[in-house]
Amino acid sequence: MVFSSLPFLFAYLPLTLAIYFLAPLRLRNLVLLLVSLFFYGWGEPVYISIMILSTLIDYTHGMLVERFRSRDKLARWFVGQSVVFNLLLLGFFKYGTFLAENLYLLTGIQIPQSVELWPGMVIPLQNVPLPIGISFFTFQTMSYTIDVYRKDATVQRNLIKFGAYVTMFPQLIAGPIVKYKTVAEELNHRSHNTENFALGARRFCVGLAKKVLLANSIGALWDQQLTAQGAGELSAVGSWLGLMAYGFQIYFDFSGYSDMAIGLGRIFGFHFEENFNYPYLASSVADFWRRWHMSMTSWFREYLYIPLGGNRHGQAKTLRNILIVWFCTGFWHGASWNFLIWGMYFAAWLILEKYVLRGALDHLPAGLKHFYTLLVVLVGWGIFAIEDLSACGSYLALCFGRGALWNASDLYVLHNYMLTFLILAVSATAVGKKAWHRLPSRAQAVLTPLLMMASLLLSTAYLVDGSYNPFLYFRF
Amino acid sequence: MSKAYTRFITSLFCLFLGGLFVWHLLLPDRAQSETENRTLAQVPQLSWQTLKDGSFGQAVEKYFADQFPLRDDWTGLKARLEQLLGRECFHDVYLCGDTLISKVEEPDMDLVGKNLTYLQRLAEKTQAAVTLGFIPSAAEIWKEKLPTGAASYDQTHFLELAGELGLPMADLESALSAHKEEPIFYRTDHHWTTLGAFYGANAVLESLGMETLNQEDFTPEIVSENFNGTLYSTSGIHWLTPDTMEYWVEDTGLDITTYRTGTAEKGVLYDRSYLEKKDKYSSFLGGNQPLCVIKNTKITDGSKVLLIRDSYADAMAPFLTQRFSEVHLLDLRYYRASVAQYVQDNGIEDIVVLYSVQNFIADRNVVLLTQ
Numbered sequence: 001m002v003f004s005s006l007p008f009l010f011a012y013l014p015l016t017l018a019i020y021f022l023a024p025l026r027l028r029n030l031v032l033l034l035v036s037l038f039f040y041g042w043g044e045p046v047y048i049s050i051m052i053l054s055t056l057i058d059y060t061h062g063m064l065v066e067r068f069r070s071r072d073k074l075a076r077w078f079v080g081q082s083v084v085f086n087l088l089l090l091g092f093f094k095y096g097t098f099l100a101e102n103l104y105l106l107t108g109i110q111i112p113q114s115v116e117l118w119p120g121m122v123i124p125l126q127n128v129p130l131p132i133g134i135s136f137f138t139f140q141t142m143s144y145t146i147d148v149y150r151k152d153a154t155v156q157r158n159l160i161k162f163g164a165y166v167t168m169f170p171q172l173i174a175g176p177i178v179k180y181k182t183v184a185e186e187l188n189h190r191s192h193n194t195e196n197f198a199l200g201a202r203r204f205c206v207g208l209a210k211k212v213l214l215a216n217s218i219g220a221l222w223d224q225q226l227t228a229q230g231a232g233e234l235s236a237v238g239s240w241l242g243l244m245a246y247g248f249q250i251y252f253d254f255s256g257y258s259d260m261a262i263g264l265g266r267i268f269g270f271h272f273e274e275n276f277n278y279p280y281l282a283s284s285v286a287d288f289w290r291r292w293h294m295s296m297t298s299w300f301r302e303y304l305y306i307p308l309g310g311n312r313h314g315q316a317k318t319l320r321n322i323l324i325v326w327f328c329t330g331f332w333h334g335a336s337w338n339f340l341i342w343g344m345y346f347a348a349w350l351i352l353e354k355y356v357l358r359g360a361l362d363h364l365p366a367g368l369k370h371f372y373t374l375l376v377v378l379v380g381w382g383i384f385a386i387e388d389l390s391a392c393g394s395y396l397a398l399c400f401g402r403g404a405l406w407n408a409s410d411l412y413v414l415h416n417y418m419l420t421f422l423i424l425a426v427s428a429t430a431v432g433k434k435a436w437h438r439l440p441s442r443a444q445a446v447l448t449p450l451l452m453m454a455s456l457l458l459s460t461a462y463l464v465d466g467s468y469n470p471f472l473y474f475r476f
Numbered sequence: 477m478s479k480a481y482t483r484f485i486t487s488l489f490c491l492f493l494g495g496l497f498v499w500h501l502l503l504p505d506r507a508q509s510e511t512e513n514r515t516l517a518q519v520p521q522l523s524w525q526t527l528k529d530g531s532f533g534q535a536v537e538k539y540f541a542d543q544f545p546l547r548d549d550w551t552g553l554k555a556r557l558e559q560l561l562g563r564e565c566f567h568d569v570y571l572c573g574d575t576l577i578s579k580v581e582e583p584d585m586d587l588v589g590k591n592l593t594y595l596q597r598l599a600e601k602t603q604a605a606v607t608l609g610f611i612p613s614a615a616e617i618w619k620e621k622l623p624t625g626a627a628s629y630d631q632t633h634f635l636e637l638a639g640e641l642g643l644p645m646a647d648l649e650s651a652l653s654a655h656k657e658e659p660i661f662y663r664t665d666h667h668w669t670t671l672g673a674f675y676g677a678n679a680v681l682e683s684l685g686m687e688t689l690n691q692e693d694f695t696p697e698i699v700s701e702n703f704n705g706t707l708y709s710t711s712g713i714h715w716l717t718p719d720t721m722e723y724w725v726e727d728t729g730l731d732i733t734t735y736r737t738g739t740a741e742k743g744v745l746y747d748r749s750y751l752e753k754k755d756k757y758s759s760f761l762g763g764n765q766p767l768c769v770i771k772n773t774k775i776t777d778g779s780k781v782l783l784i785r786d787s788y789a790d791a792m793a794p795f796l797t798q799r800f801s802e803v804h805l806l807d808l809r810y811y812r813a814s815v816a817q818y819v820q821d822n823g824i825e826d827i828v829v830l831y832s833v834q835n836f837i838a839d840r841n842v843v844l845l846t847q
Contacts (some may be wrong), residue, residue: 005537005540006540006541006544007533007536007537007540009493010493010496010497010500010540011540012499012545013493013502014490014493014494014497015497017490017493018494043530043533044530044535045527045528046528135679164803192487193482194479194482194483194486195477195479195482197482197485197486197489198477198481198482198485198486198489199482201485201486201489202485205489206491215563231582340810399676407625408624408625409625409626409627410625411624411625412564412623412624412625412626412627413625415562415564415623415624415625416562416564416565416623417562418562419561419562420561420562423561445477445481448485449484449485449488452485452489453488453492454489456489456492456493457553458553458554458557460496460550461550461551461553461554461557462552462554463541464541464544464547464550464554465541465550465551465555465712466538466541466552
């Protein structure tokens with residue numbers, strides 16, 4: 001189930017809220033666990049088993065690490081076991097097919113499509129459907145065991161509370177990646193009050209509007225431009241319009257989803273960390289990555305870059321560490337070569353900025369820095385969005401003037417989407433937020449319910465119409 | 477924020493979600509949507525298989541969208557908002573001032589090529605003369621009305637390909653283009669109007685070497701001024717002036733047999749009960765049917781024409797009855813037996829393949845002609 005769907009908004013959510021808030025306090029974690037399992041099982045009933053398995057393994061490993069804390073070697077062994085288990089899970093379900101295909105291309109060794117363990121029991125080895133959200137929940141559970149070992153978090157002895165953390169439906173399928181230590185305290189004690197509820201509901205409405213009204217409204221244009229490319233009718237102007245459409249779509253799609261997750265968490269009394277901070281206002285590529293999908297970048301920094309030594313062991317090791325982290329970041333986004341290239345592309349820009357461009361960039365006027373960053377990011381989206389490498393290459397070639405400069409259909413696109421682009425551009429900046437904070441509090445109090453209703457009403461209209469409503473980060 | 481205020485915001489949110497939930501629950505499900513002219517999704521059946529492969533979840537989503545309270549108002553609200561944003565295309569329908577025009581997608585050229593060879597095969601298989609009558613849609617004839625740069629398949633490209641078959645062809649494109657200032661297509665429906673069908677009929681008669689019809693011989697009867705067609709439904713644009721529908725030909729002397737249920741039954745030239753419904757175009761011959769035979773008792777020369785046709789023929793057939801003893805209409809979507817056999821059994825001299833270009837380039841039933 002996704003948040004931006006009618007069954008979620010007008011059946012699952014009201015029922016869940018009713019059950020949760022009617023339940024006595026001591027049962028609320030259990031309720032949260034059960035409704036979350038239902039939420040997950042809705043699309044993937046079979047994969048509930050993986051979710052439960054993952055929960056149980058990290059629960060026991062957390063306990064084992066705690067139990068053998070005095071014997072460091074053993075404790076480390078258990079941390080390692082948990083990491084290996086999570087990576088194996090991810091490896092099998094997410095990367096299995098990709099690895100098998102490339103193994104075959106490189107060495108000619110063929111991994112069978114499936115094995116029959118005993119008669120009637122066939123286990124598929126390739127083309128296994130991806131369990132939704134696996135990239136998110138494996139990272140979360142991994143960080144738990146590591147944090148327990150590092151004493152950044154205390155061990156959770158209550159299986160229901162731990163289960164509620166792993167499966168918690170607001171962040172289950174698309175993040176933000178909530179580290180255990182962020183919510184550890186609130187799993188035990190959190191306040192349920194109407195202030196949390198009201199703020200959470202408000203945030204949810206903001207996210208819903210971003211996803212349904214902003215992201216969906218421009219996403220269709222990207223698909224249209226891809227079709228035009230296939231028919232050989234895409235111009236340079238058209239291809240940039242397409243990239244801009246995709247850039248806006250993925251930002252409002254993903255940050256909208258994060259807003260909804262943060263809002264829902266708040267309704268249940270949890271405070272998740274922010275995931276986006278106006279990424280398109282960034283003044284450098286490094287700055288962009290401090291503002292985009294912050295829960296993921298901070299995860300990689302905390303559990304990969306710094307353990308590898310970060311930037312404290314000389315230039316060569318720093319370079320190595322940057323490359324490793326961005327290799328993993330790219331690969332985390334999908335089991336396909338374009339994501340690896342995308343990761344390396346950003347590694348290259350980050351290294352360039354760190355060692356070569358640093359001085360030069362500092363002297364550029366703010367507008368130019370911003371323009372440069374957007375250009376790098378947009379081309380990056382081109383690599384990110386088009387999995388087929390040759391199609392991706394020819395798309396980018398169109399951007400840089402391989403075909404016609406512009407054609408008649410660009411006029412049509414501009415005429416149809418000009419206002420939408422304008423609204424999206426303004427929404428991607430902090431202008432709205434600043435204006436909001438400048439309003440007298442009485443005006444805010446009047447506008448809040450009106451804007452919430454507008455978001456709910458218009459989003460419902462779009463969802464009932466049943467048009468274009470994909471969800472980009474669903475596959476990760 | 478005061479406690480009272482947060483309570484207010486909380487209840488507002490809960491009331492909206494919970495209210496629509498309860499409303500949807502209590503609202504009886506509809507079988508059909510009049511506005512959209514289609515059957516609506518019903519409560520899906522739950523089984524382990526459908527749950528496991530995810531189709532249950534999708535079915536529930538469709539069910540919610542289709543049976544949602546005030547569905548038509550929501551879709552109308554969305555179309556309004558899109559229009560405010562400057563959109564000109566609504567679910568593949570272009571809004572061109574006061575007119576809706578259906579976008580014609582680029583066809584699968586393999587399918588087009590195959591469909592054309594099937595026509596050739598039919599011509600080789602039968603003694604009757606095969607004439608082609610391809611009707612360009614409004615997106616072609618009224619292409620000046622389309623938004624600047626709007627994409628739509630160039631239907632003259634298809635007409636050129638069809639011309640290469642070497643079969644006689646009625647020039648409907650010129651016939652309609654010559655009158656493009658007149659209301660020859662509905663503004664809210666993809667079909668041609670009775671006026672458009674009249675010009676079309678003359679183009680067909682001309683190519684068959686028959687005497688054409690005179691407009692002065694008809695007195696149009698306005699039967700509806702409240703026709704909201706298929707484009708009204710698919711686009712969600714509900715604020716245009718409805719179309720006017722006319723009947724030109726009178727049904728005196730016409731003896732109509734329909735095979736709607738497989739056996740011969742008495743048919744009608746106009747089924748006026750449809751005028752009370754949304755789908756008013758179906759009043760011509762009573763809508764879709766596999767086979768329909770119209771005999772004009774006043775014409776005794778024994779001339780017979782068979783139309784291999786889509787729904788555009790419904791508006792045109794009344795005109796052809798004025799020149800033929802018998803007009804046979806055969807719809808390949810529903811008629812599954814051999815066409816060549818039918819031609820032989822009924823002693824038909826002329827076959828007219830009468831299709832809108834938009835339907836023909838995407839039709840997967842044309843292969844049935846080769847039986």
